Amino acid sequence: MSADVSSDAGHDARLDAYWMPFTANRQFKQSPRLLTGADGMFFRDDKGRDVLDSIAGLWCVNAGHNRPRIVRAIQEQAAELDFAPPFQMAHPKAFELADRLAQIAPAGLNRVFFTNSGSESVETALKMAIAYHRVRGEGARTRLIGRERGYHGVNFGGISVGGMVANRKMFGHLLAGVDHIRHTHDPARNAFSIGVPQHGAEFADDLERLIALHDASTIAAVIVEPVAGSTGVLIPPAGYLQRLREICDKHGILLIFDEVITGFGRTGQPFAAQTFGVTPDLMTVAKGITNGCVPMGAVFAQQKIHDAFMTGPEHLIEFFHGYTYSAHPLACAAGIATLNTYADGDLLTRAGRMEAEFAQALHSLRDEPNVIDVRNIGLVGGIELKPIPGEPAKRAFNVFLDCWNQGLLIRTTGDTIALSPPLIIESQHIERIIATLRDALRRAA
Numbered sequence: 001m002s003a004d005v006s007s008d009a010g011h012d013a014r015l016d017a018y019w020m021p022f023t024a025n026r027q028f029k030q031s032p033r034l035l036t037g038a039d040g041m042f043f044r045d046d047k048g049r050d051v052l053d054s055i056a057g058l059w060c061v062n063a064g065h066n067r068p069r070i071v072r073a074i075q076e077q078a079a080e081l082d083f084a085p086p087f088q089m090a091h092p093k094a095f096e097l098a099d100r101l102a103q104i105a106p107a108g109l110n111r112v113f114f115t116n117s118g119s120e121s122v123e124t125a126l127k128m129a130i131a132y133h134r135v136r137g138e139g140a141r142t143r144l145i146g147r148e149r150g151y152h153g154v155n156f157g158g159i160s161v162g163g164m165v166a167n168r169k170m171f172g173h174l175l176a177g178v179d180h181i182r183h184t185h186d187p188a189r190n191a192f193s194i195g196v197p198q199h200g201a202e203f204a205d206d207l208e209r210l211i212a213l214h215d216a217s218t219i220a221a222v223i224v225e226p227v228a229g230s231t232g233v234l235i236p237p238a239g240y241l242q243r244l245r246e247i248c249d250k251h252g253i254l255l256i257f258d259e260v261i262t263g264f265g266r267t268g269q270p271f272a273a274q275t276f277g278v279t280p281d282l283m284t285v286a287k288g289i290t291n292g293c294v295p296m297g298a299v300f301a302q303q304k305i306h307d308a309f310m311t312g313p314e315h316l317i318e319f320f321h322g323y324t325y326s327a328h329p330l331a332c333a334a335g336i337a338t339l340n341t342y343a344d345g346d347l348l349t350r351a352g353r354m355e356a357e358f359a360q361a362l363h364s365l366r367d368e369p370n371v372i373d374v375r376n377i378g379l380v381g382g383i384e385l386k387p388i389p390g391e392p393a394k395r396a397f398n399v400f401l402d403c404w405n406q407g408l409l410i411r412t413t414g415d416t417i418a419l420s421p422p423l424i425i426e427s428q429h430i431e432r433i434i435a436t437l438r439d440a441l442r443r444a445a
């Protein structure tokens with residue numbers, strides 16, 4: 001863009017109209033970072049530089065960028081059937097994709113409801129949980145329990161059960177009847193744990209405290225991320241998820257796993273439920289379901305939950321919920337091609353095979369300046385930095401800008417660096433990520 005169109009703020013005025021999501025808009029527009037192409041492990045920017053992608057776009061491009069099979073499937077679908085209404089109508093690929101997804105899902109999660117994002121998946125799951133109890137005659141179970149530091153997207157249900165303060169405090173009273181169990185972060189006991197931290201299964205007992213307060217008969221569901229991503233990569237302590245499952249079972253409360261980030265191979269199995277051996281009643285996904293290529297999300301439900309709705313006259317709608325673009329043909333075509341691509345490369349279990357090497361590389365940063373914790377599981381890494389006094393998030397943002405200038409895309413949240421590379425990552429990419437980060441951490445000291 002030419003420099004002759006400038007706004008009062010001293011940047012190109014043609015950047016003004018786009019109000020960017022979750023972005024420091026003014027900082028960005030002074031010095032834009034524009035991506036114009038991608039292939040495999042790399043983005044290309046508008047200056048023609050190759051930028052190594054250590055975050056799979058935004059935790060979504062799990063098979064790497066611009067995979068030919070997925071690209072072709074989208075192109076062919078667009079030319080064949082652009083749109084099909086999803087209410088009272090369908091197209092064949094919606095059934096094919098749901099069936100394929102059910103085959104790789106954790107045990108029993110064999111009913112699939114399509115949405116267009118993780119946020120929509122969360123709203124859908126919360127509504128399913130409340131309605132499920134109602135159709136079974138337990139209509140008093142309306143309360144939803146989330147967890148401190150949780151991220152469940154940005155819609156009102158999601159920020160209500162979510163626990164990231166900045167995402168909630170601006171937006172009023174949110175949903176009524178929501179409470180939160182405590183988070184699982186315990187650096188005093190668990191800092192620099194390699195993989196699953198050993199201490200803190202008892203944090204799950206906080207759910208018993210809320211049950212004692214509200215009574216189980218008022219609680220519909222508990223929603224947690226198996227691994228909390230957005231808040232800065234918190235790995236569940238050994239035994240914690242099992243304990244949550246047991247408490248939910250004891251009290252007839254549904255357990256929802258939000259696997260928007262952990263789904264599709266991130267932790268070493270197709271889903272974190274399988275990695276941790278704990279099966280939820282409902283499971284939300286998005287992102288990797290189409291390798292990030294076309295927006296799509298889904299909710300997986302245990303068959304008993306689906307079947308509970310299948311009562312009443314057969315010509316009546318059973319669940320009054322859905323989106324114009326649920327099971328969009330382009331998304332379904334991309335989803336099927338994505339599952340084929342994952343299968344071809346054995347990608348949904350590759351994070352487990354790469355975990356030890358990735359962990360060792362990450363933890364080699366522990367003695368670099370201001371590193372106060374390193375956390376990892378599968379192909380997820382978190383590096384927590386000591387904040388600059390009085391300027392939270394600044395040190396990590398400086399590291400982010402430095403890495404960008406060195407041709408590496410990372411992600412930061414607060415003062416934690418989060419890494420979630422495409423599952424096709426090779427040793428040479430790991431080495432480059434760690435070397436670039438090491439230099440940037442030293443410069444940010």
Ligand code: PXG
Pocket residue numbers: 058059117118119120122151152153154225229230231258259260261286287411413418
């Ligand atoms: N649940 C979880 C667990 C997520 O991680 C969502 C729901 C919402 O998905 P959508 O598709 O509506 O964005 C997410 C999304 C980050 C980051 O930097 C994480 C997400 C989104 C944007 C940034 O950690 N996760």
Ligand code: PLP
Pocket residue numbers: 322323324325
């Ligand atoms: N708002 C209005 C006025 C609508 O008519 C619709 C859908 O028909 C929506 C919102 C919801 O849009 P979507 O189904 O894409 O979520």
